[in-house]
Amino acid sequence: MVIDALHAAQRTRGSLHGAIMHTDHGAQYTSRAFAAECQAAGVRQSMSAVGSSADNAAAESFNATFKRETLQGHRAFTDEREARLAAFRWLHRYNTVRRHSRLGHQPPITYEKNTRPAPATLAPAA
Known part of the structure; x- marks a missing residue:
């Protein structure tokens, strides 16, 4: 599953070269x-x-936030699919809607868009 997540990040971001995966x-x-996949993607493990x-x-x-916001007061999931769907929904909200004080009260996706440097372009040849 972690290799699938690494591949999903590659599809979303394009290149992960230079990223650090802390686990x-x-x-x-x-x-x-997993080490081989990280190396192939240019990801340094920490x-x-x-x-x-x-x-x-x-x-x-x-992890504490995830547990508090998805599991407290929740009945048991009926199956693995339902649990995965709840986790996916929470993670999507966490990254796209939920404001983070550490990021200037912005969702991570907004923070990243506002801080990512513009791609460098070359001037046309004369």
């Missing part, structure tokens, strides 16, 4: 297959210290 030491992130939630505070905060 924990979960088996999916330490697998040879991993938190084992057992250190402080080293991975951003991810821990994200």
Whole structure:
């Protein structure tokens, strides 16, 4: 599933060259297959210290927010498809609608559009 997510990011962004993927030491992130896919995409892997939630505070905060906003007060999902759909809907809202104080009270998609440098263009040859 993490390789699928990496490929989806490539399709969305085009190139991931130079990106840093910071993860924990979960088996999916330490697998040879994932390392090979990251290398092929030009993504540098970065991993938190084992057992250190402080080293991975951003991810821990994200996971806590996800759990609080999708699971608290929610009945059990009827199947995997329903759970995946709820996660997808939340993630879409998190990235496109939900304002983040750390980003100047903008959704991540808006922040990225406003801060991404314009592509360099070459002047026409004389």
